[in-house]
Each structure stands twice: as structure tokens, then as C-alpha cells.
Amino acid sequence: MKRKITLSRRKTIFAWMCVLPVLVIRLWTTAYPVVAMSYYSLLDYDLIRRKKEFAGLQNIRNLAKNKQFLESLSFTVKFTVISICFIIVLGVALALLMKQNFGGRKLIRTVALIPWGLSMIVVSIAALWAFDDTYGIVNDLIRRIGFEGYHFTWLADKSGAQVAVIIVNIWKNVSFFAIIMLAAFQGIPGELFESARIDGASNWKILFHVSLPYVMRTFIIMIIFVGVSQINSFEIVYAMTKGGPGTTTSLLAYRLYMEATKNMNYGMASAITMVMFLVTAVYGIIGLRIYRKVDY
Amino acid sequence: MKWGKVRKGTALLLSGICMSSMILSGCSTAEEDAGAGQETEQEEVSADTEITVYTPAINEDEYGKEFKKYVEENLDFKVNFEAEPLLYADTVNKATTMLASGDDSVDVYFIDEIMQLSFMSADFLEPIEDVVTEEDMSKFLEGYEDKFLKKDGHIYGVPADFAGILFFVNKKMFDDADIAIPTNQEEFIDAAKKLTKDGKYGLLEAWDKASHLQDNLNRWCLMFGGNFYDWTLDGTKEAIKFMYDLVHTYKVTSIDNLSVDYETGNQKFVDGNAAMYFQWAGSVPSYENAGKYGSEIICAPMPEFKTNKTPMSSWMWVVNKKSSKKEAAKEYAKLMASPEAQALYMKACGRLSPTANLDVWNDSELTDGLLTVEEHKQYVEDDAFEARTLSERHSEYMDTVTGTLQEYLMDEISYEECLEKGQQQIDELLGKN
Numbered sequence: 014m015k016r017k018i019t020l021s022r023r024k025t026i027f028a029w030m031c032v033l034p035v036l037v038i039r040l041w042t043t044a045y046p047v048v049a050m051s052y053y054s055l056l057d058y059d060l061i062r063r064k065k066e067f068a069g070l071q072n073i074r075n076l077a078k079n080k081q082f083l084e085s086l087s088f089t090v091k092f093t094v095i096s097i098c099f100i101i102v103l104g105v106a107l108a109l110l111m112k113q114n115f116g117g118r119k120l121i122r123t124v125a126l127i128p129w130g131l132s133m134i135v136v137s138i139a140a141l142w143a144f145d146d147t148y149g150i151v152n153d154l155i156r157r158i159g160f161e162g163y164h165f166t167w168l169a170d171k172s173g174a175q176v177a178v179i180i181v182n183i184w185k186n187v188s189f190f191a192i193i194m195l196a197a198f199q200g201i202p203g204e205l206f207e208s209a210r211i212d213g214a215s216n217w218k219i220l221f222h223v224s225l226p227y228v229m230r231t232f233i234i235m236i237i238f239v240g241v242s243q244i245n246s247f248e249i250v251y252a253m254t255k256g257g258p259g260t261t262t263s264l265l266a267y268r269l270y271m272e273a274t275k276n277m278n279y280g281m282a283s284a285i286t287m288v289m290f291l292v293t294a295v296y297g298i299i300g301l302r303i304y305r306k307v308d309y
Numbered sequence: 310m311k312w313g314k315v316r317k318g319t320a321l322l323l324s325g326i327c328m329s330s331m332i333l334s335g336c337s338t339a340e341e342d343a344g345a346g347q348e349t350e351q352e353e354v355s356a357d358t359e360i361t362v363y364t365p366a367i368n369e370d371e372y373g374k375e376f377k378k379y380v381e382e383n384l385d386f387k388v389n390f391e392a393e394p395l396l397y398a399d400t401v402n403k404a405t406t407m408l409a410s411g412d413d414s415v416d417v418y419f420i421d422e423i424m425q426l427s428f429m430s431a432d433f434l435e436p437i438e439d440v441v442t443e444e445d446m447s448k449f450l451e452g453y454e455d456k457f458l459k460k461d462g463h464i465y466g467v468p469a470d471f472a473g474i475l476f477f478v479n480k481k482m483f484d485d486a487d488i489a490i491p492t493n494q495e496e497f498i499d500a501a502k503k504l505t506k507d508g509k510y511g512l513l514e515a516w517d518k519a520s521h522l523q524d525n526l527n528r529w530c531l532m533f534g535g536n537f538y539d540w541t542l543d544g545t546k547e548a549i550k551f552m553y554d555l556v557h558t559y560k561v562t563s564i565d566n567l568s569v570d571y572e573t574g575n576q577k578f579v580d581g582n583a584a585m586y587f588q589w590a591g592s593v594p595s596y597e598n599a600g601k602y603g604s605e606i607i608c609a610p611m612p613e614f615k616t617n618k619t620p621m622s623s624w625m626w627v628v629n630k631k632s633s634k635k636e637a638a639k640e641y642a643k644l645m646a647s648p649e650a651q652a653l654y655m656k657a658c659g660r661l662s663p664t665a666n667l668d669v670w671n672d673s674e675l676t677d678g679l680l681t682v683e684e685h686k687q688y689v690e691d692d693a694f695e696a697r698t699l700s701e702r703h704s705e706y707m708d709t710v711t712g713t714l715q716e717y718l719m720d721e722i723s724y725e726e727c728l729e730k731g732q733q734q735i736d737e738l739l740g741k742n
Contacts, residue, residue: 060409060431061701081709145573146565147582168568171721251398256708257518258567259716274402275704277409277431 047290053283060277072284082285084260085268092179092264093243099183100239104190109220111195129188137252140181144168151177171261174254178262182249186239193235197228229307237300244293265289349413349630354637358386360416362641363404365658366392372678376650376657383644386637391415397520401704408433413631416638419469421624422457423703428627429460430701435628436463440639445646448666453623456696466625467646468665470655472590473621473694474528475684476612481605482509482584494614497585501561504584511561513583514552516718517570522711523703524620526552528587531618531695532611538698538706538739540732544615549727553718567715578606587619590662593680608684611693621694623665648675655679702738709734 018026057068076082111122128136143150144167155163167173201224209219225232247266250256256263256271263271265285273282352358367373367390380388393400404418408428420428428434441464446454449468458466478490482504491497501511515521523537529552530537535544555562562583569577571592578586579599596602611617626645628638644650651664652675661680669675676682688694700706710731717727 061427063430063432081712141568141573145568146563147577166563166565166568169564169566169719171719174568254568255398255518257712257715258719259712259721260708270402271705271708274405275708276702277405277427 050283050286050290053279054287056280056283058278058280058283060279068280072280073287075281076284076288081260081263082268085256085263085265086288088175088262089244089265091175092182092246093240095179096182096186096243097236097240099179100186100190101236103183103187104194104235105225107187107191108194108198111191112198125188125191127188128185129192131185133185133248134252136181136185137249140177140249141168141253144177168254169258171258174258174262178249178253181253182243182246185249186242190235190239193231194228197231198224201227230304233300233304233307237297237304240296240300241293244296245289349633349635351636352634354386354634354640356385358634358637359389360386360632360634360637360641361389361391361414362417362419363391363393363415364417364419365660366390367657368659372653372656372659376653379649379653380641380644383650384637384640386640388641393419397421404428408629408631411631413629413633416629416632416634417641418627418629419624420466420627422622422697422699425457425466425625425627426699426701426703429465433630434465435630435632435635435638436465437467437628437639437642438464440636440643441467441646445643448646448648448668450621450623450665450667450694450696453665453696457623457699458625466627467642468623468625469645469651470623470660470662471621471665471667471685472623472660472662473685473688474524474587474619475590475608475681475688476610476619477578477586477588477592477596477606478609479578479581479584479605480607482581490609491585491612492610493612497612497614498559498561501555501585502559505561509581510563510583511585512555513569513574513578513586514555514562514566515569515571515574515588516566516715517568517573518707518711518715520707521570521574522567522714523707524589525587526711526714527620527697531620532614532616534615536698538700538735540728540735546728547615549714549717549731550724552714553724556718557720564719567718581605589622590681590685591660594659594661597680602680608681610687610691617691617693618695619688619693620697622697625665648672652676652679700739705738706735709738 054072055067055069056065057071058065107125111118111125142148144152146152146164146166146169149167151167152163152165155165165173167177205223205227206219209223214222245266246264247270250262250264250267251270254262256267266289269282269285269289272278272285276282367376377390394403400420401424404420404424405427407415408418409431425434445467446458446464450471453468454464458464458468480490483490483500486504488500488503489496491500504511514525516525526548527537529548530545533544533548533551535542535546535548537545537548539545540549556564556566571588574586574588575592575595577583578588579596579601593602593608596606611619626642628635628642632638645654646666648664648666648669651666652669652672655662655664656678661678663670663676663679663682663685670682670686685694713722713727713731713734716722717724722730
């Protein structure tokens with residue numbers, strides 16, 4: 014006897030057929046590379062040696078004792094944590110500033126958006142010149158604000174290069190964070206502020222007990238989003254420092270690039286990608302768990 | 310309950326990865342990935358054949374038009390020129406990615422020796438000795454062929470240019486200070502010291518990690534009779550110590566050189582921020598465009614330290630092993646060995662360097678428009694040029710070994726630590742092969 018397909022089942026099948034092309038593309042462009050990368054991370058796969066054989070977890074073991082990788086991991090953590098902290102604080106401050114009513118607000122908003130609109134590679138190349146000891150605007154500005162005779166070779170100093178890279182990164186990313194937070198702040202109903210003021214709340218109390226809790230979900234999503242992009246940052250060191258001096262600014266993504274395109278060691282490059290993937294996944298999962306717990 | 314779900318999810322994920330790994334493990338070997346054993350179906354050469362050549366942009370000026378016309382007249386098929394990125398690192402990335410992925414959209418690549426050695430080892434390139442003969446190769450610098458163009462008896466490339474690291478000096482600064490251009494180590498240090506004043510340095514060095522520090526290390530090692538692939542040699546040790554002394558002892562150059570690449574360095578030199586600069590001949594067009602070459606900036610003979618040696622280098626034409634138009638691609642490569650094509654190409658792409666084909670150097674008609682030919686002739690006469698010592702792992706060398714040297718130059722590690730760590734890194738990377 015022929016089974017009759019119900020209307021809801023037909024709808025489901027139709028819906029699946031509609032999304033199938035997208036799913037296939039997604040599987041091909043996302044799932045396949047992830048699986049292939051996981052597989053390659055288990056291989057001794059080096060094009061220069063023309064070698065491709067199963068090596069188990071050897072690549073991961075090699076990474077664990079590879080000083081350059083450990084330095085990259087350490088700087089990536091430092092870079093991500095410091096960048097996120099400053100982007101959050103400065104981003105919220107900038108969003109609150111742009112929310113205020115004052116003359117020139119439109120100009121401030123436009124100017125604040127400029128770094129976001131620029132390509133990271135352009136920013137990094139400009140920063141290379143900005144931190145130059147001869148032509149650099151950074152040393153010049155410091156001298157002009159009262160530190161006459163100031164001279165510091167930012168990109169030729171271990172800490173200086175790290176600080177320079179982080180400053181540029183923060184400068185580039187703050188505006189995006191601020192614009193999204195501004196949109197979230199603007200969505201807070203005015204009555205909430207009025208009630209708080211009637212109850213005698215100060216501006217700080219309104220910020221911490223009304224504004225931030227109200228935008229907490231956007232805030233957390235933004236932290237996840239910005240954090241993930243920081244963990245995977247690449248262009249900034251590629252154009253600005255090439256990971257130097259020494260290996261002090263070599264982010265994980267830069268190390269991965271070196272292994273893949275310069276050393277042609279796909280096994281090692283995949284193992285680094287695996288580490289980055291896991292770090293990003295853990296960070297994302299923790300963020301999403303917190304996000305789900307927020308109830309406002 | 311929740312842990313049960315997590316365990317189930319993890320087990321599913323792991324089994325998925327294992328299954329996929331098992332499926333993928335039967336896919337290909339490294340040699341198959343690189344193209345070995347897989348013959349690409351070949352197109353016969355006809356008037357309809359079109360090949361793509363990956364090269365620095367051919368200018369739209371008279372030289373560019375003349376070069377394209379020459380190619381058109383001498384080949385029975387069409388040649389499309391695809392511009393390489395402006396920056397060296399981007400060119401390496403793009404070429405490596407395309408070749409490693411088995412891409413056949415480009416038939417002929419224009420690459421340097423560093424890429425050439427890696428690509429020959431990775432089996433990305435097609436041997437061309439059936440078209441480009443030993444006779445064609447006899448016109449180039451002696452010994453160069455064996456070092457960079459040949460592997461296992463096969464020829465893989467046709468060199469295009471001949472560019473050395475030359476000794477450039479700001480003549481005006483020397484004249485103003487009434488100092489003679491140095492000819493040996495003692496005079497060099499003395500001049501550098503005297504010219505370091507008023508915020509200007511006696512010497513400018515590009516010590517950026519990308520590529521420039523290794524070039525300079527190589528040159529200093531040659532000048533001290535060392536070899537930058539052997540840090541146990543006295544000459545190499547002396548060169549490394551000398552580089553450190555230039556910054557910290559003699560104070561004739563800035564530690565900021567560690568962030569100076571050739572582009573930044575050229576600007577500083579053109580602006581008169583330093584009196585002496587060892588730089589590739591390819592930088593001369595930028596001095597020329599600034600109206601400084603010949604009048605203010607000149608090329609001087611290499612000063613004699615332990616030796617007067619300086620590296621020379623060449624970029625070359627190679628054929629993609631995955632190309633489906635290999636015959637046409639090889640014909641193009643052969644044409645590029647001819648004196649006319651060599652000279653025309655150097656002008657068309659704006660490099661203006663002397664050609665790899667040494668016969669061209671004495672043909673005033675062909676060299677008209679090229680720069681530093683006479684300077685190169687003088688260097689050859691002085692026996693100053695030496696082909697670089699490189700390895701298949703040179704890109705890795707540029708990252709790891711020069712990173713160690715930067716640490717020493719920054720005073721992060723001691724001289725002894727630097728030598729030990731550097732040699733260890735060299736041994737490791739050479740031991741991988």
C-alpha cells in the first residue's frame with residue numbers, strides 16, 4: 014500500500030531541498046577543509062622533502078617543544094587579551110561619547126569610523142612608517158607634546174614592537190566595537206534612564222546597572238566576535254613587523270603562514286591550524302555559554 | 310545526563326575525523342600532489358594556443374610595447390602577461406600556493422633563486438633541456454647554471470637578469486666632509502664614523518627580517534671570507550661581530566635598521582640620511598627617478614675587507630609542470646634566452662638591470678636604456694661577484710636564523726649564544742632534507 018506523505022512532511026522536504034545547495038557548498042567549503050586539515054595535522058607532510066606519511070601526533074609533540082611556536086602562542090595570548098581589554102574599555106567609552114548630544118557629534122562619529130573602514134594591510138603598512146625612527150609621526154608627536162629629544166626605535170625593540178603592534182590593532186578595532194555598542198545603547202528605552210534618575214541613581218550607577226546589563230547580550234557577542242578575530246590576526250604582523258624583531262611579534266597565524274607557504278610543511282601548518290581551531294572553539298563555546306546565561 | 314551527551318558528541322566527532330582521515334589517507338602521496346607521475350594532457354602548439362606568463366607588470370610605455378611586439382613576432386602563439394604582486398613576499402605566496410595546489414592557469418613563472426630551489430625540490434617545475442640547450446646556457450655567468458638552474462641533470466630555468474649588491478655612496482656627503490670613498494675596512498670604518506653626525510649615519514643597512522637581513526649577512530660574510538650557512542667559520546663569526554659593532558661599538562648605523570626594508574631604506578638613502586648603503590642594483594631606478602643617481606648617489610667599487618666579494622642574483626623563467634601547454638611555454642622560455650629578448654624585457658618591466666646573458670653587456674644598442682651595466686662590468690673585472698649560497702630551506706633560514714641574528718643585534722642574547730643557536734638552526738633545517 015502506498016504511504017501518503019503528509020503536508021508537514023512535504024513542507025519539511027521542500028525546505029530541505031531549498032537549503033540543500035547551501036548546505037552542500039558549506040560542507041565543501043567548511044567541513045571538508047576542517048576534516049582535511051585534521052587529517053593533514055596527523056601527517057609528516059612536507060613538499061620540499063616530497064614526504065607525505067602518517068605520523069600520528071608527532072606534529073603536535075614537535076609543536077609542544079618548538080620554541081618559536083611557544084613564543085608565537087605566548088604573544089598571541091598577550092596580544093589577544095590586551096587588545097580585547099582595551100577594545101572593550103575604549104569601545105564602550107567611545108560609544109557613550111558618540112551617544113551624547115553635542116556639537117560636532119556627527120563629525121566625531123565619522124572620524125571614529127575611519128579606522129574601521131580602512132583595510133588592515135593598509136593600516137599596517139602606514140603604521141610601519143608611523144613608527145619609523147626617521148619619518149615616524151609617533152616619535153614626532155611625543156616630542157611635540159613636551160618630550161623634546163625623545164627617540165625610541167619602536168620596531169627594533171622587542172617590547173616596543175609588541176606594544177606598537179598592539180596599539181595599531183586596538184586603534185583599528187575600537188571603532189567597530191564602538192559603533193555596534195552605540196547601536197545597542199541607542200536601543201535602550203528612555204524611560205529606563207528616567208526611572209533610574211527619579212530613583213536618584215548617579216551616571217555611573219546608570220551605566221553599570223541599567224545601560225550595560227541591557228546591552229549585555231550584544232556586549233558578549235561582540236567580545237566573542239572580536240576575540241576570535243584577534244586570535245586569528247595575521248595581516249598586522251605580516252605587513253608591519255614580519256614577526257620580528259627575532260620572533261617577538263610572530264602571531265600564531267603568521268607562524269602558520271610561514272610553515273605553509275614558506276617552508277611548505279603542510280603537516281606542521283595543519284597542526285598549528287588545529288591548535289588555533291581548538292583555542293578559537295574553546296573561546297567561542299565559553300562565550301556562548303555565558304551568552305546563554307545572560308537573561309535580560 | 311549532560312556528560313552523556315558530551316561524551317556521545319565527542320565520540321561522534323572523533324569517529325567522524327577518523328573515518329574521514331582513513332578515506333583521505335588513500336587519496337594521494339606528496340609526489341602525486343606535486344605532480345609527479347601524473348602527465349597533464351598536452352595541447353598541440355597552434356596559432357590558437359595561448360599561454361599565460363606570470364611576471365612583474367610589463368609597462369605600458371614604448372619599451373613595454375616593443376617587448377610585446379618582439380614576443381608576438383617571434384612566437385606562433387599568443388602570450389598573455391599576468392602581473393605579479395609588487396611585494397616579493399606576496400609574489401612568493403601566490404606562486405607557491407598556485408603551484409602547490411596544482412594550478413595550471415599559469416604556464417610560465419618568473420621567480421628568484423630562493424623560489425627556484427624550493428620549487429625544483431618540490432617537483433613543481435618542468436625540465437626544459439629539450440628546448441633550452443647547454444649552448445643557450447653558455448652565455449650566462451659561469452657556474453651559475455649548476456648552482457641554480459640544474460637538478461639531477463635536468464635544466465629548469467632561463468635566467469633573465471644579473472643584479473649584484475652594489476656599494477652606493479652619497480658623493481655629496483663625502484665631498485662636503487672632504488673624505489675619500491673607502492677602499493678597505495679601515496677606511497670604511499673611519500669614513501662611517503666621520504659621516505655619522507647631525508642625525509645622519511655613515512651607513513644605512515636594511516635588516517628587516519623578511520629578506521633583507523639575510524642578504525646583508527650574506528654580503529658581510531663574503532666580505533670577511535665566511536659563508537652565511539656556516540657559522541663555525543672565522544669569517545662568518547667576524548662578519549656577525551662586525552654587524553653588531555656597526556651599531557653598538559662604532560655607532561655608525563642605527564638599530565632601527567632592524568625594521569628597515571629596501572623600500573624604506575631607499576627612501577632614507579635618497580633623502581640623504583646616510584652616506585653609504587649596500588643595495589641591490591634594482592634600486593637604481595628609484596635613485597634615478599629621484600634625480601639623484603650619478604649626481605649625488607653613485608656606485609663605488611666594493612671596498613676590500615678580507616675580500617671584495619658581494620652577492621649577485623638572478624630571476625628566471627621556469628615552466629609549470631602542471632601546464633597543459635608545456636611546448637609553447639618552453640618555446641617562450643627559449644626565446645627569453647636570446648640577447649634581444651633579455652634586453653627588451655629588462656626595459657619593459659622597468660627593472661633596467663643588466664641582463665643575465667653577458668653577451669648583451671657589450672652591445673651598446675641593446676644596453677641603451679639599461680642602468681648599471683658599466684658598474685657591473687667593473688665589478689666583474691674586479692672579480693667581486695659571487696653567486697649566493699642558498700638551500701631549498703632558505704625561506705625557513707630567513708625566518709629562524711636571521712631571527713636569531715636580530716636577537717643578538719638587539720643585545721637580547723650574547724655573541725656566543727647567537728653563534729651556537731644560529732648554527733644549531735642551520736643544522737636543523739639542512740638536516741630536514
